[in-house]
Amino acid sequence: MGETTWLFGLPCSGKTTLAEGLVGPKTIHLDGDFLRDTLNTDLGFLKADRTENLRRAAGMAEVLNKQGFDVVASFITPYESQREMIREKVSDVAFVHVKAPIDVCEERDVKGMYEQARKGKIKNFTGIDAPFEVPEQEEDVLEVQTATHSKKENLKEINMELNRKPEPSHVFLGRWQPFHDGHRTIIDSVADNRKGVVIAIRDTELSEKNPFTAQERKELIKNVYSSYQNVKVMIVPDIDTVAIGRRVGYSVVSVPEKIAEISGTKIRQEYEEYELLAGAHLSD
Numbered sequence: 528m529g530e531t532t533w534l535f536g537l538p539c540s541g542k543t544t545l546a547e548g549l550v551g552p553k554t555i556h557l558d559g560d561f562l563r564d565t566l567n568t569d570l571g572f573l574k575a576d577r578t579e580n581l582r583r584a585a586g587m588a589e590v591l592n593k594q595g596f597d598v599v600a601s602f603i604t605p606y607e608s609q610r611e612m613i614r615e616k617v618s619d620v621a622f623v624h625v626k627a628p629i630d631v632c633e634e635r636d637v638k639g640m641y642e643q644a645r646k647g648k649i650k651n652f653t654g655i656d657a658p659f660e661v662p663e664q665e666e667d668v669l670e671v672q673t674a675t676h677s678k679k680e681n682l683k684e685i686n687m688e689l690n691r692k693p694e695p696s697h698v699f700l701g702r703w704q705p706f707h708d709g710h711r712t713i714i715d716s717v718a719d720n721r722k723g724v725v726i727a728i729r730d731t732e733l734s735e736k737n738p739f740t741a742q743e744r745k746e747l748i749k750n751v752y753s754s755y756q757n758v759k760v761m762i763v764p765d766i767d768t769v770a771i772g773r774r775v776g777y778s779v780v781s782v783p784e785k786i787a788e789i790s791g792t793k794i795r796q797e798y799e800e801y802e803l804l805a806g807a808h809l810s811d
C-alpha cells in the first residue's frame with residue numbers, strides 16, 4: 528500500500544515545485560494544471576467544479592496507493608470541505624499547506640494569472656475573487672513557508688515530519704581525497720529529495736595522492752551530511768573495477784563535465800602548502 532502526500536495552497540505558493548522535489552522512483556505526481564489539461568478539461572473554477580476535480584484526483588490517488596504507488600498531489604484545494612472529502616477518500620493521506628503571503632505569490636506570478644485576475648480577465652481566481660480557506664490550527668496539517676525558507680529546507684522538513692522513508696537509489700564510489708565542492712554538488716543533486724544515497728569510500732593506502740585515512744574521510748563526509756537521514760557513509764576496500772551486468776535494474780550515470788573540472792589535485796596542492804602531505808598530519 529502506497530501513501531499520498533497532498534500539497535495545497537494559493538496559486539504560485541510553490542506546490543508544483545515542492546511536489547517535483549518529493550517524487551521518488553515509485554511515486555506518481557498528480558498536479559492540478561496537468562489534470563485540468565487532460566482528464567478534467569470539462570471543469571472550471573466554480574466551487575462545484577473544483578470539488579469534482581478534487582474528487583477525481585483523490586479517487587486516482589487511492590487507486591494508485593492500493594497498487595503500491597506513492598502519490599504526491601499538488602492542487603489548490605481551497606475549501607476545508609474539500610480537504611475533508613479527500614481525507615475520507617484516501618486511506619493514507621498527509622496534508623501539507625504550502626504557505627506564502629498572497630503578495631509574494633502575486634509577485635511570483637509564474638503564469639501571469641494574478642495580473643489577468645486583477646484586470647478582471649480571469650474570474651473566480653483563488654486569492655483575488657475566490658476564497659482560500661486557511662486550515663484551522665488544530666487541523667492535522669503540516670505547514671511549510673516558501674517565502675522565508677528555501678526549497679531545500681521545505682523538502683527536508685516535509686520528509687522529516689512525515690517520516691517518509693527514502694528509497695535506496697544512488698551509490699557514489701570514490702577516494703574523496705579530500706571531499707570537495709564538486710563532489711558535494713553532484714551528491715546534493717540527488718540527496719535533496721527522497722532518494723537514498725550511499726557514499727562509499729575506497730580504503731586507499733596513504734600516499735601523496737591519498738593523504739587522508741578512510742576513517743578521517745568518513746568523519747568529514749558524515750559531518751557534512753549529519754542532518755540528512757537519507758545519506759549513508761561507508762568504507763569499502765580499495766577496489767579498482769566496478770563490474771555491472773546488463774538489465775539488472777540499475778543504470779550507470781556520468782558526472783556532468785562542468786563539475787568534473789573541479790579538481791581534487793588542485794585542492795590537494797593547497798593542502799600541501801599547509802604540510803598536510805601523506806599522513807604528515809597523523810604523526811603529531
Ligand SMILES: Nc1ncnc2c1ncn2[C@@H]1O[C@H](COP(=O)(O)OS(=O)(=O)O)[C@@H](OP(=O)(O)O)[C@H]1O
Binds near residue numbers: 537601603604640649
Ligand atoms: N480561477 C482560477 N483560480 C485558480 N487557479 C486557476 C484559475 N484559472 C486557472 N487556474 C490555474 O489552475 C491551477 C489550479 O488548479 P487546481 O486543480 O489545483 O485548483 S483546485 O484545487 O481545483 O481549486 C492554477 O495552478 P497553480 O498556480 O499551480 O495553483 C492556475 O494555473
Ligand SMILES: Nc1ncnc2c1ncn2[C@@H]1O[C@H](COP(=O)(O)OP(=O)(O)O)[C@@H](O)[C@H]1O
Binds near residue numbers: 673
Ligand atoms: N521555498 C520554495 N518552495 C517552492 N517554490 C519556491 C520557493 N521559493 C521560491 N519558489 C518559487 O516560487 C514559484 C512557485 O511556483 P509553482 O511551484 O508553480 O507554484 P504553484 O504550483 O503553487 O502554483 C516557483 O518559481 C519557485 O521557484
